[in-house]
Amino acid sequence: xxxxxxxxxxxxxxxxxSALTLILAWRVSPQTPSGTSVGTPIGxxxxxxxxxxxxxxxxxxxxxxxxxxxxxGGTDLGARGTEGIRESEVVLQFATQVRRxxxxxxxxxxxxxxxxxxxxxxxxxxxxxxxxxxxFISLHVASTGLAGTARVYTMPDLPSANDGxxxxxxxxxxxxxxxxxxxxxxxxxAELARRFKGSPTxxxxxxxxxxxxxxxxxxxxxxxxxxxxxxxxxxRMIPGVADAIARAVTAFKPSYVxxxxxxxxxxxxx
Amino acid sequence: xxxxxxxxxxxxxxAAVIAAALYFPALRQQVDKAKQLxxxxxxxxxxxxxxxxxxxxxxxxxxxxxxxxxxxxxxxLSPVTxxxxxxxxxxxxxxxxxxxxxxxxxxxxxxxxxxxxxLLAFYLLPDGTAVADFSEAIGTSIPSGIQSxxxxxxxxxxxxxxxxxxxxxxxxxxxxxxxxxxxxHLDLTQTFPVNTxxxxxxxxxxxxxxxxNTGSVAAxx
Numbered sequence: 071x072x073x074x075x076x077x078x079x080x081x082x083x084x085x086x087x088s089a090l091t092l093i094l095a096w097r098v099s100p101q102t103p104s105g106t107s108v109g110t111p112i113g114x115x116x117x118x119x120x121x122x123x124x125x126x127x128x129x130x131x132x133x134x135x136x137x138x139x140x141x142x143g144g145t146d147l148g149a150r151g152t153e154g155i156r157e158s159e160v161v162l163q164f165a166t167q168v169r170r171x172x173x174x175x176x177x178x179x180x181x182x183x184x185x186x187x188x189x190x191x192x193x194x195x196x197x198x199x200x201x202x203x204x205x206f207i208s209l210h211v212a213s214t215g216l217a218g219t220a221r222v223y224t225m226p227d228l229p230s231a232n233d234g235x236x237x238x239x240x241x242x243x244x245x246x247x248x249x250x251x252x253x254x255x256x257x258x259x260a261e262l263a264r265r266f267k268g269s270p271t272x273x274x275x276x277x278x279x280x281x282x283x284x285x286x287x288x289x290x291x292x293x294x295x296x297x298x299x300x301x302x303x304x305x306r307m308i309p310g311v312a313d314a315i316a317r318a319v320t321a322f323k324p325s326y327v328x329x330x331x332x333x334x335x336x337x338x339x340x
Numbered sequence: 341x342x343x344x345x346x347x348x349x350x351x352x353x354x355a356a357v358i359a360a361a362l363y364f365p366a367l368r369q370q371v372d373k374a375k376q377l378x379x380x381x382x383x384x385x386x387x388x389x390x391x392x393x394x395x396x397x398x399x400x401x402x403x404x405x406x407x408x409x410x411x412x413x414x415x416x417l418s419p420v421t422x423x424x425x426x427x428x429x430x431x432x433x434x435x436x437x438x439x440x441x442x443x444x445x446x447x448x449x450x451x452x453x454x455x456x457x458x459l460l461a462f463y464l465l466p467d468g469t470a471v472a473d474f475s476e477a478i479g480t481s482i483p484s485g486i487q488s489x490x491x492x493x494x495x496x497x498x499x500x501x502x503x504x505x506x507x508x509x510x511x512x513x514x515x516x517x518x519x520x521x522x523x524x525h526l527d528l529t530q531t532f533p534v535n536t537x538x539x540x541x542x543x544x545x546x547x548x549x550x551x552x553n554t555g556s557v558a559a560x561x
C-alpha cells in the first residue's frame with residue numbers, strides 16, 4: 071500500500087511537471103501572426119483616468135500641451151517588417167525621444183499610451199479634447215514608402231462643426247482646427263524635409279481616422295519604413311524626427327489661438 | 341514495485357516530458373500554418389462563389405484608364421490605358437473596371453490593392469454615390485500605413501472618375517458593413533470624392549466627401 075502511494079505521488083509530480091513544462095514551451099514558442107498571445111498590457115490604461123492638470127492658457131498664445139500618440143499597441147502591432155520590426159514598438163521609441171525634445175522646449179507632454187496597450191481612437195482623441203490649448207501628434211511607421219523619408223498628414227477640410235449649441239460635434243471635432251493643422255503640418259514637414267532627403271516639402275491631406283475626432287491642431291507623422299533590412303537605420307532617424315517636431319511646434323506656438331465656436335442659435339460668443 | 345523500477349519509471353516520464361517540450365513549439369507552428377491555410381482557403385472559396393465579372397459577349401472593346409502605383413514616384417498613381425470589353429450600363433461597367441483594377445497591373449510592384457481582395461458588390465445610387473463592397477482581404481492584406489491605404493482608395497476613386505462619369509463620390513464597404521478604417525488608418529465612415537467637377541455642382545445627400553492630395557497622378561504615359 072505504501073509503495074503504491076509513493077508511485078502515485080511520483081506520477082502526480084511528473085504530470086504536474088509535464089503541465090508546467092508544456093505551458094512554458096507554449097509561451098516561449100513563436101507568436102501567432104494575429105498576435106493574440108500578447109501578454110498582459112503594461113503601463114497606465116488610457117481613457118478612464120482624467121487627463122493631467124493643464125496650465126492656464128494666455129490670451130494670445132494657448133499652446134502649452136502636446137499630446138503625443140504612438141499609434142497601435144496591444145494586440146494591434148501595426149505594420150510589421152520582414153526583419154521582425156513592429157510599428158507598435160518603434161513608435162514608442164520615437165515618442166520617448168520626441169517627448170524629451172519637446173520638454174526641453176518647455177512644453178508639457180501627454181502620451182496616449184506609454185506601454186503596450188491599445189486605447190481606442192476616441193480615447194486617444196479624448197486626451198487632447200479634454201485639454202484647452204493642445205496640439206496632437208500621431209506617430210506612425212509605414213510598411214511602404216522610400217526608406218529614410220517622413221511624411222506629415224492632416225485632415226481635409228470638414229463641414230462646420232457648429233451644431234447651434236456652441237459645442238463641438240465629436241465626429242467632426244477636427245473641423246474648426248483644419249487650417250491650424252495644415253499650418254502645423256507644413257512646419258513639421260518642412261523641418262523633416264531638411265533632415266530626410268526625399269521627403270515631401272509640404273504636408274499632405276488624407277482622411278486619417280485618428281485625426282477626425284481630435285479637437286486640436288492635429289497631424290500624423292509617418293516614417294518609412296518597417297521594411298528596412300536593418301533596424302538601426304530606423305533608429306538613426308529618431309533624433310532627427312524628434313528635433314524636427316520640437317522646432318516646428320515651437321515655431322507654431324505664437325500663431326496658435328484656440329478657435330471660438332459660437333452658438334449659432336443664441337448668436338452669443340461664449 | 342522496487343526502487344529500481346521506480347527509477348526506470350522516473351527516467352521514462354522525464355524523457356517523455358523533455359520530448360514533449362521539444363515537440364510542442366514545432367506542433368504549434370504547424371497549427372498556425374494550418375490555420376493560415378484554412379483562412380486562405382475560406383477566402384478563395386468565397387471568391388469562387390462570386391459571380392464572374394459581368395462581361396457580355398456583345399460589349400464593345402473600349403479604352404479604359406486604370407490607376408495603379410507609379411514605379412517612378414513614391415506614393416503616386418500612374419494612369420495606364422487598357423482595352424476592355426465594357427458595358428454601357430454604368431454599374432456593370434464599374435464592376436468590370438474595378439475587377440480589372442483588382443486583377444492588377446503587369447508589374448506586381450505597382451499594385452495598389454491586395455491580390456486576394458474581391459469586389460463583392462457594386463451599386464450606383466441615383467445621387468451619384470458609388471458604393472463598392474469588397475471582401476475582408478482589402479483591409480487585412482493591404483500593407484499597413486497611411487500612404488498605402490490612401491493610395492488604394494485613390495486608385496479606386498481615380499479609376500471610377502476616369503471611366504464612370506456618373507459616379508460623384510465613393511463609399512467603401514467591407515463585406516457589406518461600414519468599417520471604421522480600411523486597415524487601421526484611413527477613415528471609411530465617410531465618402532471619397534470621385535468626380536470633383538460634379539461635386540462642386542451638387543452637394544452630397546448623405547455624408548461628406550473628404551478630399552486628399554496624396555495619391556496625385558505621377559504622369560500620363
